[in-house]
Amino acid sequence: MSEIRVSQSLEDGESIALKEDGQHVLLCKIAGQYHAVSDICSHARVLLSKGRLRGTTITCPLHGARFDVTTGKCLGGPAFLDIASYTVREDGNELIIATDG
DSSP states (O other): OOEEOOOOOTTOOOOEEETTTTEEEEEEEETTTEEEEEEEEETOOOBBGSSSSTEEEETTTTTTOETTTTTTHHHEEOOSSSSOOOEEEEEEEEEEEEEOO
């Protein structure tokens, strides 16, 4: 298991794209909670961070596939596979995202 450490805080409804060791992660803050998922669409392999985040749903900018950023669950096609979801914990002024590496 590897980790991504982030010292940046977000406002509610904001998201940022992270890339470390070739891994693309989308970090979001919703209702005071941080959530991290894969930043790669399971359908067309494009960056979800280029899409629109509304509530807990990120929409892929290419074909409109939708994913829940709190769970990684696919909510609508053309994708049918979920995306990875990662644990985020706060450690002082840092966020630590546990990734599969």
